[in-house]
Amino acid sequence: MSDLPQPASILSMTQCWDLLSSVALGRLVTSVDGHPAIFPVNFAVQHRTVLFRTAEGTKLVSTAINHEVLFEADQHDQVDGWSVIVKGTARVLRSEEELDEAEQAQLLSWTAPTKQHFVRILPLNVTGRRFQFSATLDDALAAG
């Protein structure tokens, strides 16, 4: 195991959106009476916003819509990883123009396509970091 520090590196805004665009699964974090709740969602990036679909009347909708939310996506292998966090405001899309635009995104859904809302997170702040592991799995096993 290396003793050298391997600090995280900060990602640029362009890198953040490019990496977000490379994955399909993220997590929405909302706040319910001061207690956090987390919801995995399938999403797409469109014009530097985060777009997903969800059923009506869910806890996700009631706690997220028109509120400040966090959205996180990440990926890693055995060598390094990255994580991007979007802080933003979640809005339900209602106008025909908004819905037409959202339909252009290649968006999968985990629930039935009926009675669904498109939700768009308008970003207020986007941060991303790239990590390196301080030990490989082989090292960990050898040190076991």
Place this chain on the structure above:
Amino acid sequence: MSDLPQPASILSMTQCWDLLSSVALGRLVTSVDGHPAIFPVNFAVQHRTVLFRTAEGTKLVSTAINHEVLFEADQHDQVDGWSVIVKGTARVLRSEEELDEAEQAQLLSWTAPTKQHFVRILPLNVTGRRFQFSATLDDALAAG
């Protein structure tokens, strides 16, 4: 695109821990003055607890330790996915016996190994769901 609903199925406790054990990256969600914060962490499952390491003096430590936290891990492919959420209390391990036990876990770290704490989340509640996509990516592209 199918019109049939494809509801999520609820995972058993054993399935939840087996699936958690199958991945190495999860997300810790804490609350800071009522606002949620999310931190990706590398973790291991040990005796139905979640174990990870983190540096001293971080926002993660100050907001998580001895508080109720959420921990989420998930995985998906183009057909289905799962997500497990652990609600629990985060504790820093301090005794030699606790540290010896934690060292047995095959735990990677994203930061330098010096000045690190082992943190264990003692679960209060574990929930998991398996999802199916309502449309395949091919369908989405064809509909696009």
